[in-house]
Amino acid sequence: MRIVVVGGGVAGLAAAHRAAQLGADVQVIEQSPAVGGKLRTVPLPSGQPVDSGAEAFAVRDPQTGEPSPAFELARELGLDGDLVAPAVSRAAVLGPDGLEPIPAGTLMGIPGEAAAETAPYNGPLLAPGADVAVGDLVRRRLGASVVDRLVDPMLGGVYAGRADDLSLAATIPALATALAGSPTLTGAVRAVLAARPKDPTPLFKTLARGLGSLVDALAAAVGADRVHTGRPVRELCRTRDGRWRLTVGSTRDPQNLLADGVVLAVPARPAERLLANVAPIDLNLDYASVALVTAALPEAALPEYSGLLVPSGSRIHIKAVTFLDRKWPHLRRPGRTLARLSLGRFGEESVLQRPDGELVETALGDLADIVGTPRRALESSVHRWGGALPQYAPGHPARVAAARSALPPGLALAGAAYDGVGVPACVRSGRTAAEAVVAAVEESMA
Ligand SMILES: Cc1cc2nc3c(=O)[nH]c(=O)nc-3n(C[C@H](O)[C@H](O)[C@H](O)COP(=O)(O)OP(=O)(O)OC[C@H]3O[C@@H](n4cnc5c(N)ncnc54)[C@H](O)[C@@H]3O)c2cc1C
Structure with a gap:
């Protein structure tokens, strides 16, 4: 056959x-x-290999605790010994007063506890099999600021898209299922989080050679x-x-x-x-296009996060940053700080039209404004992904x-x-x- x-x-x-x-x-x-395809490891000019597409994968299903298909595959291929855990997992989101940790007890930024949720609905919030835009639901139940400050940047980090355009059933399926039996959104979030096996080990890992x-x-x-x-x-x-x-x-x-x-x-x-x-x-x-800038900077003090997310609609162009060598110790080299900065959201591709040098300058300028890192890189690379991420x-x-x-x-x-x-x-x-x-x-x- x-x-x-x-x-x-x-x-x-x-x-x-x-x-x-x-x-x-x-x-x-x-x-x-x-x-x-979107898995690609390429050397920086100095020869240090870095991932220019996906950088890590979930090693288990957060909902069941079962090994993920990617972990199973790595094991079948004899690569499980190469898996590396992050030294720091917690990311931050840029708020009006600077960086704030992504709060615990949230699901894609949606809180399980909220000071005020719209009165419980008389019945389940979402019929079985029904669907809604994540932003629409969260805005109705918890208000616009939860969407703008947390949910939108989180979804932007994964899909390079907007909470108002993305399907709840496709992006957070466990929550869509829980909503079929819950009159409140926070109750459904708590139910999803409570059903997860308690596993303190990192959910995402990478491979030592990329x-x-x-x-x-x-x-x-x-x-x-x-x-x-x-x-x-x-x-x-x-x-x-x-x-x-x-x-x-x-x-x-x-x-x-x-x-x-x-x-x-x-x-x-x-x-x-x-x-x-x-x-x-x-x-x-539809698909969003993104660009990734990987830059080695002169060694700089960084906040204690694995990276940061930026809400859309701000004057900052970068949408997410990974402090690569803080997160992945095997990438550390003396005297430098390695950052991966991503730009481009669905419908906001104009920033990607800048030439590579300008894109690096823009990205590093944004990062400098947020965390005070140097504006000039020791070395950098730019990878553009046209049609990178589907917008469900x-x-x-x-x-x-x-x-x-x-x-x-x-x-x-x-x-x-x-x-x-x-x-x-x-x-x-x-x-x-x-x-x-x-x-x-x-x-x-x-
Ligand atoms: C910048 C970026 C960062 C990401 N980070 C992560 C991450 O950290 N963790 C994570 O889990 N996921 C991440 N993702 C998502 C993940 O990498 C992708 O969703 C996944 O790799 C897609 O795999 P695929 O095989 O479906 O598609 P693709 O990788 O797009 O592969 C499809 C292939 O089909 C080929 N093709 C298209 N048309 C034809 C044709 N007519 N004939 C022959 N070949 C054709 C293309 O050339 C391509 O090689 C990231 C994605 C991007 C873009």
Whole structure:
């Protein structure tokens, strides 16, 4: 059985790895020159490797305490010994009077205790399966300042989007479920937090050689001869005998590839394009673009946080900062302070149009204004991610379910466009997609 995986990000590689484990002859087709997608470790000019995309992943499900799919994968690949815990986990948010720690007892910034919540609703706050924008719900129940000061910066840190645009069911699913049985928002937050196993160990970890080492190990486990880069998939059609034909490569030199099953592990727009002749879907999914500036500064005193978040609408351009070598001791080098600064929110991409040098200057100027660090870097790098993070609008889970139900057997979707943007969710979606496709092909061959 031949399975083709389109897209060599972490979801596609995890799908290919699983399909190979299940005995399939698998091929990964990636359009860019390297696999890994948004997982990428690149050296600074001095040679120090740093992650220019994702920097860490959750090692367990916070709700169940079960090992996360990304942790399981790292363990299967023999990388669990390389996992590094952060020295400092607590981040701050920039308030009117400076940095404030993100308060304990909150869920994505939504408090479980509040001086004043709108009177309890006469029944559950959200019907089972219903959805709402996070900002809309929190503003109605707890007031605008909770949204602006805490929830919006927290969601901005993960999705580079706005609380008013993002789906509660897709971004905080446990809370959506709890709201179906709660007349208050704070009560539902407390219920979600109380159900979590008490585990004092850090939720997020990284790999000592960067998350690129996960990509390298995955690609090696799939097999170098099965992973093809620089090869865009441009068309997908069904053959008369129920197989799949993929048109791969440049328009001048196209090649056809036949498969029994296909996993599409690409962002929403290329997935929609490839499915246009087969099973048209409409995910109506926008993406935010972001830029990451990694800068080594002359050694500077920093506050005791892992980093900071900046509310939108302020005159500050950076939206989040990680104090990289405070958080990850293995990145420390004498005489310098390493910071990772991110810029760009959905709908506010104009800041990204600045040239690299100006972007570094802007980012370091903002950081200097907040924590007093030097404005000039010893060295820096800029990485721009166009179409970086999907903006799950209210109703996203229902649109994903409708898209999946429209697919013929033997074809599956995986990746950040669907079930969560975090590395664990992408790994899970890749593995689940591979299992579904292999099972469907086996059934069709039986
Ligand atoms: C700056 C940044 C920081 C992040 N930080 C974290 C973090 O710390 N922790 C965390 O858990 N998550 C983080 N995330 C999110 C996470 O990294 C991503 O959601 C995840 O890596 C997406 O994986 P993916 O495989 O779904 O998609 P991608 O990585 O986008 O991979 C999709 C691949 O498909 C390829 N492709 C597209 N079209 C075609 C085609 N027609 N033919 C062939 N190939 C095609 C693309 O080139 C790409 O390589 C971050 C994301 C960004 C952008």
